[in-house]
Amino acid sequence: MKADPNRVLTGSHYLDGNHACAEGAIAAGCTFFGGYPITPSTEIAERVSRRFPKVGGVFIQMEDELASMAAILGASSGGAKTMSCTSGPGFSLMMENFGLGIMLETPCVLVNVQRGGPSTGLPTLPGQADMMQARWGSHGDYEVIALAPDSPQESFELTIHAFNLSEKYRMPVLIMTDECVGHMTEKVVIPPADQIELVERKYTKKKPGEAWPYDPDDDGISPLLPVGKGYKFHITGLTHDERGYPVITAKAHEWNVKRLMDKVNDHVDDIIWLEEQDVDGAEVVVMAYGISSRVMQPAISRARKEGIKVGQIKMVTVWPFPEKRVRELAAKVKSLVMVEMNLGQVFLEMDRCAAGKCRTHLVGHFGGTVHKPDEIYDAIKEAVK
Amino acid sequence: MSVSANQMTEEHPMEKLLRMDRIPHIWCPTCGLGTTVTALATAIDDLKLNYDNIAVVSGIGCTGRVAGYMKLDSFHTTHGRAIPFAVGLHIARPEMKTIVFSGDGDLVSIGGNHFIHTARRNVDMTVICVNNFIYAMTGGQVAPTTPLTARSSTSPYGNYEHPFNLPRLAASSGATYVARWTALHVRRLTQAIAEAISKKGFSFVEVIAPCSTLYARLNKLGSGLDLMKFYHDNAVIKHGADVNEVDIDFQSKIIVGKFVDIEKPTYLECLNEGNERVLGDKYKPWGGCNGDN
Numbered sequence: 001m002k003a004d005p006n007r008v009l010t011g012s013h014y015l016d017g018n019h020a021c022a023e024g025a026i027a028a029g030c031t032f033f034g035g036y037p038i039t040p041s042t043e044i045a046e047r048v049s050r051r052f053p054k055v056g057g058v059f060i061q062m063e064d065e066l067a068s069m070a071a072i073l074g075a076s077s078g079g080a081k082t083m084s085c086t087s088g089p090g091f092s093l094m095m096e097n098f099g100l101g102i103m104l105e106t107p108c109v110l111v112n113v114q115r116g117g118p119s120t121g122l123p124t125l126p127g128q129a130d131m132m133q134a135r136w137g138s139h140g141d142y143e144v145i146a147l148a149p150d151s152p153q154e155s156f157e158l159t160i161h162a163f164n165l166s167e168k169y170r171m172p173v174l175i176m177t178d179e180c181v182g183h184m185t186e187k188v189v190i191p192p193a194d195q196i197e198l199v200e201r202k203y204t205k206k207k208p209g210e211a212w213p214y215d216p217d218d219d220g221i222s223p224l225l226p227v228g229k230g231y232k233f234h235i236t237g238l239t240h241d242e243r244g245y246p247v248i249t250a251k252a253h254e255w256n257v258k259r260l261m262d263k264v265n266d267h268v269d270d271i272i273w274l275e276e277q278d279v280d281g282a283e284v285v286v287m288a289y290g291i292s293s294r295v296m297q298p299a300i301s302r303a304r305k306e307g308i309k310v311g312q313i314k315m316v317t318v319w320p321f322p323e324k325r326v327r328e329l330a331a332k333v334k335s336l337v338m339v340e341m342n343l344g345q346v347f348l349e350m351d352r353c354a355a356g357k358c359r360t361h362l363v364g365h366f367g368g369t370v371h372k373p374d375e376i377y378d379a380i381k382e383a384v385k
Numbered sequence: 386m387s388v389s390a391n392q393m394t395e396e397h398p399m400e401k402l403l404r405m406d407r408i409p410h411i412w413c414p415t416c417g418l419g420t421t422v423t424a425l426a427t428a429i430d431d432l433k434l435n436y437d438n439i440a441v442v443s444g445i446g447c448t449g450r451v452a453g454y455m456k457l458d459s460f461h462t463t464h465g466r467a468i469p470f471a472v473g474l475h476i477a478r479p480e481m482k483t484i485v486f487s488g489d490g491d492l493v494s495i496g497g498n499h500f501i502h503t504a505r506r507n508v509d510m511t512v513i514c515v516n517n518f519i520y521a522m523t524g525g526q527v528a529p530t531t532p533l534t535a536r537s538s539t540s541p542y543g544n545y546e547h548p549f550n551l552p553r554l555a556a557s558s559g560a561t562y563v564a565r566w567t568a569l570h571v572r573r574l575t576q577a578i579a580e581a582i583s584k585k586g587f588s589f590v591e592v593i594a595p596c597s598t599l600y601a602r603l604n605k606l607g608s609g610l611d612l613m614k615f616y617h618d619n620a621v622i623k624h625g626a627d628v629n630e631v632d633i634d635f636q637s638k639i640i641v642g643k644f645v646d647i648e649k650p651t652y653l654e655c656l657n658e659g660n661e662r663v664l665g666d667k668y669k670p671w672g673g674c675n676g677d678n
Contacts (some may be wrong), residue, residue, distance in 0.1 A: 054667050062472075068500070070463070071473035075476055076477075077477070078476070078478040080475045096463055160675050227474070228440075232457050233459075234453055234461070236452075246453060
């Protein structure tokens with residue numbers, strides 16, 4: 001299915017990451033946005049609130065982030081493509097109903113424009129310290145999909161991609177951007193609508209009375225049941241069976257949670273998106289995501305000029321973590337380096353997967369500003385020893 | 386009086402609206418939820434509504450289980466968040482009747498903020514709040530509705546916090562319809578629910594119901610049936626009563642009736658009118674996304 005030309009601002013624009021993200025959502029067919037103001041994400045909500053009335057859609061500023069997350073699940077259940085945006089403190093509040101979205105298996109997109117934390121932290125300055133919260137922030141066992149754009153252009157493109165993944169896998173998808181990308185203004189090229197491929201929501205082909213809400217196809221993903229069409233289905237945040245009915249037993253729980261895990265784990269090759277450069281033959285591979293993957297470039301170029309065999313991996317998807325690829329590389333390289341604007345979060349996964357086969361180095365940062373290239377360069381020099 | 390064999394029917398009269406494959410339900414005998422669910426089912430039937438066009442949303446707690454027993458599109462959400470979930474659902478499907486059916490702790494304690502803001506926006510939905518004065522599912526803890534001096538498992542020496550007066554809360558927040566009945570006023574409750582569902586805007590029905598297992602026992606009030614009867618017999622019907630004067634004291638008179646019934650544009654009417662006024666032809670009026678699935 002192609003995007004609706006009435007919703008796509010085809011052309012070259014000068015946009016910041018937040019505005020580009022909003023345009024991505026509109027192009028993807030988002031028609032419901034429930035949000036609550038929070039720096040540095042607010043421009044997404046502001047642009048959506050200006051644009052929706054002209055293209056079709058409802059922006060509603062909810063009373064808090066608990067309500068925003070609940071509302072986008074409700075509207076998605078009603079058939080809309082939905083989104084919300086927030087930052088650290090709001091992300092914490094949204095974790096409650098993010099878990100409901102995981103359990104109900106409701107497609108929607110949640111954007112976290114990361115700032116410094118903990119607590120109110122640094123409202124106007126960047127961080128990447130919510131990455132583990134993105135992975136584990138709601139209670140219980142589950143898998144997540146999280147994308148990390150490094151530019152306004154990617155903010156546009158990955159927002160569309162996030163909607164497509166959420167529809168394909170019937171689950172909430174996270175966009176983990178940050179204040180730098182959100183407020184950085186660059187050229188954004190929006191293609192014609194017929195070049196934007198959208199994934200249509202998969203509804204059941206069965207008739208009312210024959211269909212259940214959790215009846216997976218061969219790919220492990222259950223087609224949704226539409227509301228208002230006589231299916232009279234029930235869905236619950238409680239552990240449930242294929243009918244959506246609560247079943248409070250260990251056996252039902254295993255069936256339910258395993259399915260939530262499997263639908264991501266069985267499709268990691270489809271979901272994981274890495275951009276690799278000069279990895280073959282490298283002695284050191286530097287990994288990063290979001291803004292840090294741009295910040296690492298000068299350091300890597302300098303090291304290469306000096307003859308150091310350094311490869312790089314930009315993680316477009318951070319979750320699910322590219323476990324298989326990191327294990328392969330760990331057997332080949334001297335060192336793996338993780339550059340991230342926190343004190344070691346995704347690094348822990350890299351280190352776990354390296355499993356002692358190579359050395360691992362963290363180039364962490366407290367946040368508030370991006371890394372200095374020298375810090376990364378020094379780490380590469382250390383890593384190649 | 387005995388019932389002869391030919392008067393018996395195989396079918397439960399509410400079978401068409403209940404998920405019979407989920408019966409027996411989990412509620413205690415003489416809990417007020419049974420009559421309240423019956424009142425909702427009867428109201429839906431009386432209104433001759435298309436069952437396909439009704440959604441029920443519940444939160445967490447004993448009353449939160451209602452969504453699971455109604456044979457309608459039904460959503461059992463998180464604690465306190467039934468209303469904001471329903472806000473999204475209603476905006477996506479404004480042609481459907483959206484009914485939130487939940488308890489006092491769910492709707493006005495953890496969900497209190499959503500309750501007042503959704504009433505303020507006058508979102509077109511019906512909220513049925515079964516008030517049993519206590520957190521029942523979790524074992525009888527004090528609630529924001531527990532009357533002064535009443536005992537609960539976390540107010541063992543009697544509650545000393547002022548409780549909410551729910552009709553006043555709903556009315557002052559902007560509800561267009563506010564009524565209160567007890568679970569034993571089945572006919573009047575049914576009529577109130579039917580009126581609330583038909584009402585354009587945020588309509589609210591409070592149902593005073595006994596918690597037979599916890600509230601009745603902890604306060605030595607006899608059986609659930611005794612308590613249900615007490616509420617009924619001590620109810621004073623006062624339509625149009627000033628909502629400032631309908632507070633509930635421990636085991637005293639309860640003022641019931643229809644307190645508010647006003648006309649006011651709904652959230653979606655305001656949204657469409659407001660945007661059209663400013664944007665004119667450029668505005669794409671919102672009619673939901675029924676065509677999308």
